[in-house]
Every structure is written in structure tokens, then in C-alpha cells.
Amino acid sequence: MFRVKAPLAKKVQLVAMMGKPENNGYSALAKEPYDMTQDQDGFWSVTTAPPGPGYYEYTFLIDGVVTMDLGSTTTFSGDHETSHIEVPAQEPTFYDVQNVPHGDVRQHGYHSDITGKWRRALVYTPPEYDANPTRRYPVLYLQHGGTQNETSWLTGGKANFILDNLIAAGQAVPMLVVMDNGSTFPPGLTRLPDPPPPDNPFERVMVNEIVPMVDATYRTAPHREHRAMAGLSMGSHQTLQIALAHLDVFSHIGVFSPAPTAFDVHTIYGGVLANAAAINRQVRLFWWGAGTAEVAIYEGVKYRLARLDEVGVKYVFREWPGLAHEWRLWRRSLHDLASRLFR
């Protein structure tokens, strides 16, 4: 049940990515909100269908103004701060904080000469990192989706707790996870123009600035064999574009919920997929995932994988029945991917 006080309002609605699978698309605002009803004390309320455990974003639309809930915290999504709640599972599950050793998440500031701006990377270090001052670790570069930012894999994704739990159970290799902002603007801009400029600098920032900075700052194993890149939605396209263009830098690739695009397997990504023998040798893991309820994306992934089959490119595919374009899916995606990395 959602409830908000707005005694003078004429119309109040809940815009929520929960209980309505069709609302779990790219933009909740483009979908049908819930109408709320007012009581005599000026409170508006609505009770949604019971959601499963997980993370849900929502806002109130009060006489047309997008309004955050003072009773919960916000996250950056939809290109602005958005309210969210976590519906707990009955028992602590793979993404919950549990009684296991915890890695730190470090905020690291650095200057980007390419964009002319100060940036920050959020870097998960595994629990044992400080206790083994000579050991070097592999690195997963993990990207958010469109209208999100570098914090999203923590608030929405719970990436740090997923890694803590996997590592404690011996189900993942201890690794660093680097989360940085993929909505990177050219110098002088504070937002990406629409449409984005053709020379969006994130590829160069990732390869020429972020990876060298991480290798210089943390005890990484600085070699392609020990680097993975993965991302969700917009971040999955960036992953494909960047990792496949820089196979001297990355060897493991994770593609979560990519939007449908044209896909000529012989020409896309510089044509590297056409040489299956080379790709299968260089890409140690080519992981794809989608939920069956993000229908166009799911069908688009199946289409691409059929093309990869035709040329003989190997991959791993995981699908999740009933899940849409949302964090419940991407938490499961990271959990499965991370368990297979650097093996």
C-alpha cells in the first residue's frame, strides 16, 4: 500500500515498476500509472498487486508533478532521483547482506583528460583484499543502464553483497568489480544531447583512462585474461562495442538485456564475430541473459544467438521466466555471470 499526503491535490497517481509487468520497460512514465484515492484527512492511497521480493522504483504524480516519497530513499534512475523500496525475501537470499566477510566499496576520484572532468569510480574489493597485500586480483568492469549512474549496481543491483555471498560460498573467484559512469559527456557538456554525438567518448575513457587508472591504483592482474566487462541494457551495448573492439584488453563478456538492434553477424562490431575460431579462442566467456517478460529484448537476444550459432560462436545463455527489464533480473544475471568468471 502506497500513501502520500496531498490535501489540496486534484489527482494523485502512483507510477510504479511493480505489480504490473508491462511497467518494467524502459520508462515507467510511459506506462499506465495507478490512480490513488483520497481520504478525508488528505491522504491518497492505493494498494498494488503483491510484488515478489526485490527492488522497485516508484514516484508519485501529484497534479502532474513527479514527486518523491519522503518516507523512503532515492536512487538515480530515469535521469533523476527516484524513490525505491526493497521487498525482502522470507529468508535472506543471494543478494542480501549475510553473516559472511564483506568487501569494501571504494569511491575513487580521478581526472579524465578525455572529458576534461573529474570522475569517480566505485570499486568493490573482495573481503580478503587487505589481508593479502601481495595478491593480485581479476577485475569485472560492470556498467549500468541508460538514465542510471555508477551507483545503480549498488542500490539497485546489490553487486557488493552478491559478490560477498558468492565468494564466501566458494562459488566465485575473489575479484574486483569496477562501477563507473557510462553516460559520459564530451568536454563542455553536462548532459548527453539527444541524439548522442557519434564520438561519445566512453569507449576511450574506459580503455585509455579507467582500466589504466584501476591497474595503477589497485592490485589487479593487469592482463586481458583477468579482465571482464559486462553491462545491462545500454551498458550491454557498450560492453559489446568496447570489449569486442578491444580483445587485447578484455577476455570475458557479459550482456544483460540488450535492446533489439540490427545484427548482421558478419559485419557488426567490425566483423569480429564472423571469425568464430578466433572469437572462441579469445573470448573465454560470452554470457547473454534476458527475461521472458521483456519480450522484445528476449526475442532480440534469441535472434542474435541464432546468428551466433550459424557462424559457430560459442556463448552461454540464461533466461529467467517472468522477469522483465528490472533489477530482479539483473541481480540474477550478475550472480550467474560472476560465478563463471575467470575460471
Added chain:
Amino acid sequence: MFRVKAPLAKKVQLVAMMGKPENNGYSALAKEPYDMTQDQDGFWSVTTAPPGPGYYEYTFLIDGVVTMDLGSTTTFSGDHETSHIEVPAQEPTFYDVQNVPHGDVRQHGYHSDITGKWRRALVYTPPEYDANPTRRYPVLYLQHGGTQNETSWLTGGKANFILDNLIAAGQAVPMLVVMDNGSTFPPGLTRLPDPPPPDNPFERVMVNEIVPMVDATYRTAPHREHRAMAGLSMGSHQTLQIALAHLDVFSHIGVFSPAPTAFDVHTIYGGVLANAAAINRQVRLFWWGAGTAEVAIYEGVKYRLARLDEVGVKYVFREWPGLAHEWRLWRRSLHDLASRLFR
């Protein structure tokens, strides 16, 4: 100039801690907001007096509903998310990110048996920390104010950049800064009741859980001589209560903008201030600060310091003309305090 679109609203106001010094008290909502005027396109706007450089929180009050600005980010203040902006100085100043080595801020999760909850500490490590794997560092425990949380000293306070700049200039000893949540609830509660229970567990959490956790997790110099505690407003009262009751744990004390309270120098804090010789020996730095525009607080500090003079307790006092109960003051307070710690 503040501007927000609300075509259907009858009345829109700006609640802002800027341009109106009298609004920089405990609660901006209790003070006079700015009325905004509507144009024919449904936008409401108001132009405030020009504020000086610094950090300012604000919200829109749209037909009585507290509304965040979609055009800026939020911080936790007033017990809920609140919009804020940073007005830059003409030249980068002591709290701005500059071209100097940067320490990391680490988010560290740990379990509190006292509260029965998982907590997180935010820990600034100085730039050289990872490069000197055997060196041990002193620690400043730095507390936020009421209705804020452990993130406030970063978003509002820019504590990490203040330390970066001081350390780079050789004006501060490299140190860790630990920021944790002082609004600590007893088990079973998710908010502090009003009035707070007499056994607010934060003192025990700080002394029995946070300090030992930090000493076990980071390369600290684990001795009273190398520990400081400081805080602003509510956090300054917690600092006085906790540090003066645990002089075996802390040796440096920073008191920023404490609200006026009864102050019998012979009996308060267990009477420890009455023995000036002992206090002057044990407290290596007893730092007090206030702004002249937070009038009652300023007068209350002067009153207490006069009492300390009477019994011969030594202290350092810094006052800032024209500054009120706000981050411009507390950034300056931290800057001055940190330059004097552990000397």
C-alpha cells in the same frame, strides 16, 4: 533563480537555506519560504538574493507537498531526501576537488550486536594508504548532525576533498576519517522515538563496536593518542558525551555548533571538566567552533567557554563572522580542526 513546472498548482514556494541567514537554523521548514510566481507556461520561479559559494539545501512546497527538484541530486537531511546545489567559488577552494592525490572513501559493512542490525561505516583513507602497507594512521571519528546520516560529511561536508587538499599541502597529518550513523536505534525500531529513549545505544556502538571494528579492519594506530572524535550540532553533543566519558579511547575532541544546553562545568559529563589539570593532560586538543549568525548557539558556546576559563580548562575556539548553522561553517570547522589534529 529556481524554476519548477507545476501547471495545475495553486501555490508554489521555495524552501531554501540560502540568501536568508535566518533560514539556516535547525529546520528550514519552520522558517519563511520564498513565494514563487507562475508564468503562462506553467513554470513557477523565484530569484533569491545571490548566495556566496557553498552548499545549499532546498525543496519546493507545491500546494503544501514537499517536492524535490528533478534537476539536481538529493542528500539525506531533515530526515528525508532533500535537493541541494553547490555554488562554486570563483577559484577552486579548500573544499573543492583539485589536482592533488585523492584518498578513497570506503563503504564498510559490519554487524552490530548491540542494535541487532547491519550497519555501514564510510571510511576515508589518505592517498598514501595503499602505497605504505605497513604504516599505521591516526583516526578521526566524524559525526553528522540531527536528521542527517553517515553520507552527510561527504555530500554536504566534502570531508574527503578537505583532507586531500590539507594533506597535499602538508597542513594535516595523513589520517583516516570514519563517518558512521549517529541516529542509532535500539533493536526492533526503525526510527528514533521522540523523545529519544534514555539508553540511546550510540555511545556503546561507537566505543564497543565501531572503534574495535575500525582497528581490526584498517591499519590504525590503535591508541587513544591517535584517536579524535568530532561532530556537528547533534554530533557535537554526542562527541562531548562519548569522548569525555571515554578518555581512555579518545584524546582529541572537536565540537562544531552545539545547541545550547544546561552547562554546570562542575557536574556535566560526569564532572570530568572540574579537574582541569587532568583534562588538560588527557585532552590534547579541545576544539570549539560556531558561526556568529547562529546566534543562540554562538552565545551558548561563549557561555560554556567562559565556564571552562573559570576552571582553567584549555581549548581552541574559532568563530566565523556571518555564518549560520550550515555546511559553509562546518567545512571551515573541519578544515581548521583537521590541520591541528595529532600534532
